[in-house]
Amino acid sequence: MKKRLNLLREFSVPLLAGVVVALIWANLGPVGYHDFIHRPMFGPLNFHFVANELFMVLFFGLAATEITQSCLPGGDLNPPHKAVNPLLATAGGVVGPVLVYLGLNALIGSPALSRGWGVPTATDIALAWLVASLVFGRNHPAISFLLLLAIVDDGIGLLIIAVFYPNQLHPVLPQWLVLTLIGMGIAWLLRRGKTASYWPYILFGGAFSWIGLFKAHIHPALALVFIIPFLPHAAREHKHLFEEDPRDRSPLANFEHEWKVVVDFGLFMFGLANAGVEFAAMGPATWLVLAALALGKTGGIFTMGLLGKKLGYPLPAHVGNKELLLIGLIGGLGLTVALFVAGEAFTDPLIQGAAKMGALGSAGCGILAIILGRLLKVRRRP
Numbered sequence: 376m377k378k379r380l381n382l383l384r385e386f387s388v389p390l391l392a393g394v395v396v397a398l399i400w401a402n403l404g405p406v407g408y409h410d411f412i413h414r415p416m417f418g419p420l421n422f423h424f425v426a427n428e429l430f431m432v433l434f435f436g437l438a439a440t441e442i443t444q445s446c447l448p449g450g451d452l453n454p455p456h457k458a459v460n461p462l463l464a465t466a467g468g469v470v471g472p473v474l475v476y477l478g479l480n481a482l483i484g485s486p487a488l489s490r491g492w493g494v495p496t497a498t499d500i501a502l503a504w505l506v507a508s509l510v511f512g513r514n515h516p517a518i519s520f521l522l523l524l525a526i527v528d529d530g531i532g533l534l535i536i537a538v539f540y541p542n543q544l545h546p547v548l549p550q551w552l553v554l555t556l557i558g559m560g561i562a563w564l565l566r567r568g569k570t571a572s573y574w575p576y577i578l579f580g581g582a583f584s585w586i587g588l589f590k591a592h593i594h595p596a597l598a599l600v601f602i603i604p605f606l607p608h609a610a611r612e613h614k615h616l617f618e619e620d621p622r623d624r625s626p627l628a629n630f631e632h633e634w635k636v637v638v639d640f641g642l643f644m645f646g647l648a649n650a651g652v653e654f655a656a657m658g659p660a661t662w663l664v665l666a667a668l669a670l671g672k673t674g675g676i677f678t679m680g681l682l683g684k685k686l687g688y689p690l691p692a693h694v695g696n697k698e699l700l701l702i703g704l705i706g707g708l709g710l711t712v713a714l715f716v717a718g719e720a721f722t723d724p725l726i727q728g729a730a731k732m733g734a735l736g737s738a739g740c741g742i743l744a745i746i747l748g749r750l751l752k753v754r755r756r757p
Contacts, residue, residue, distance in 0.1 A: 387501040389639060390711065393646020394735065401651035408651050426648035428595050431715065432585065433638050434645070435533060436577075436599030438500075440631045441526045443604050449612040451523045460683035460690055461520055464676045464699075465527045468706050469496045471675020472667035479666055484659050490720045491660055491730050493539055495667035495737075497532035497712035498525040498705075501642070506705050506741040510748035511698070512755035516691035521702050524676065532712045536594050540719040545592040554587030555601055562605035573606055573626040580605070594719065606630060642711070649714040650735060656728030664717070664733025668707040669740055676703035697751045704747065707740035 400408040412423045420429075445452040452458040472495035480488050503525050504518070511517045541547045562580035570576070577599065585598035608627035613620050619632060680699045684690055690699060713734035721727040 387505050387642075390501060390642035390646050393643035393648075394650040394710070397647045397649070397651035398735075402653055405651075405653060412648055412651065422644075423648050426644045427715070427718065428589075430638075430641050430644055431596035432581070432598050433634055433641070434711075435596055436603055437631060437635060437638055438526060438529050438533070439600045439603040440627060442530050443606075443608065443627065444612055444631075445523065445526065447608065447612045448610070451519060452527075453612075456688070458523075459686075459688040460680060461523045462527065463683040463688070464520075464680040464702075465524045465531070467675030467677075467679025467682075468498070468524060468672050468703070469528055469531050469675070471673075471678070472496055472671030475671035475674075476663050476667035479663050480659075484663055487723070487726065488660050488663060490540075491663065491717070491726075493532070493535045494664050494713050494716045494720055494730050494734065495671060495709055496535060497529050497709060497716070498672070499708045499710035499712065500525045500529060501639075502708045502710055502738070502741060503705050506708060506744055507702075510701055510705065510744055510753060510755075512757040515693065515698075515756040517694050517698050517702055520691050520694060521705060524702070524706060528706075529712055532716065533597055533600055536716060536719055537597055540594070540716065541592055544722070547593060548591050551587050551590035552593075554590065555584045555598075556587070558583030558585075558587065558598075559601050559605065562602045566605050566607055569607070571607070571626065573630040576602055576606055576626070577630070596715075603627070603630075645711065645714075649718060650731065652728045652731045652735070654732070656725060657732050658725070658729035660721075660726050660729035661733040661736065664709075664713070664730050665736045665739075668709045668713070668733070668737040669704075672707040672709075672740075673700070673703035676706050693754075693756070697753060701744050701748055701751070701753065704740055704744045707737055709734050709737045713737070 397408070413421050415421050417425055442452075444450055447453060451461075473492050476492045476495060477489065480492075500522065503521055507515075507518050507521050558580040561583060562576050565575050565580070580602045581599050584601050585595045588598055589595040606625070606627040608625045609620075609623045613622070620628065677700050680690060680702070681696070694702075714731055717727055717730040717734060721730060
């Protein structure tokens, strides 16, 4: 049973199932789908609110965990020299899509679509890992490079959401961020007091952080991003991204271990809440997002990765030009965070739906990467 559950997680089945169910339901019975998503069912809270404002707190919390661990001694971002090339590639993978999106929007779009530049900036971590393992094999150094890139650009995506996509209907009220600072202060005091469980950090620090962001009209799903770095952790990392170290029983490691399964399967709920787009919604925003992910991500990652190499910051072993090109193409898989940002960038349902269709269409980058990997005869390392 456990093996079957692990296979479901590894192949991103819950997320993909949620997306498929949402697409089928929204196209066959749109009235029933939207009624289910927006009807209050948890007291005054609807399904969409629970998925995006509550469940995604855990999703982004786990992303913050990986970033925090990567910055520790022995992590993939430490020492800084080791991280220069993947960080340059990450920068290319963020700037490239923005330039492509805004450039194409000037040609075929409209001013109303300009807010969508942030939609194609992040990579879907789960799908990127799945496709990369099929292209390179599970033990290829390209996997860690890609996952590090995806984690960091998701972190940048969080920053973009917080800074550039406040609620358009409600102006930002920064005075409420005092509560978020109080939450961080609580987490600092807990750490100083050597609290050995992550629960007080999440329940007390996280609650204040969430309320502060919510009242400030900044997306509360980011609440744990400000708390996670305070969790006590091991002095040194002994694992790669998304691996588990059975020797590490710190609060930070325990939080990741105990909530990862919940988040992996909870992505079904996120997919169901956000991917219900009618195919008729396709429009200019669809092609802008899709082109920015497919062309901007691939070109940006490839170009900046090569630049880093020329500047003296080498790529990982067994990662050459063709592997870097495939990493860029796989980086164009923008599903989870892209759907999330699309929901924040646009209030017009038609434009929002079109942008989400572009994010969903980026699945084609994964298919193309698998085919191209075979054509380029990339050596797999199972």
